[in-house]
Amino acid sequence: MSLFENLPVELPPRRTPIHVDPPAEITQAPRDHIQRPFARFHRENPQVYEKLVYLAHKVKATGRKRYGIGSLFERLRWHYHIEMNRPDSEFKLNNNYRSRYARLIMQTEPDLGDFFDLRVLAIDRR
Secondary structure, three states, X not given: OOOOOOOOOOOOXXXXXXXOOOOHHHHOOOOOOOHHHHHHHHHHOHHHHHHXXXXXXXXXXXXXXXXXXXXXXXXXXXXXXXXXXXXXXXXXXXXXXXXXXXXXXXXXXXXXXXXXXXXXXXXXXO
């Protein structure tokens, strides 16, 4: 059984590939200790991006204009660990990746371009 197999996916037709590499200037930023592990996790777990996009579309369909990526992360955790009954799984969603997924989704999904509230990344403040 694959990750989140039982969570239905009814995505709109894609205009961008599922695997989208973050911009090189971010990936190679020496001060950014989160982006490189995030890029690797994203490459190894493309289904996480798919499910986050699916959930974001579901939320948006209820009429909400903005929503928190944290809530979507918790929904994925609940589904995987509780609904699929995998409490001891090694699969983890790192909270450090929340803002990276929000940014990636907003960059690659035109209809979700302003869906998440973002703060300035710590690397941008230096």
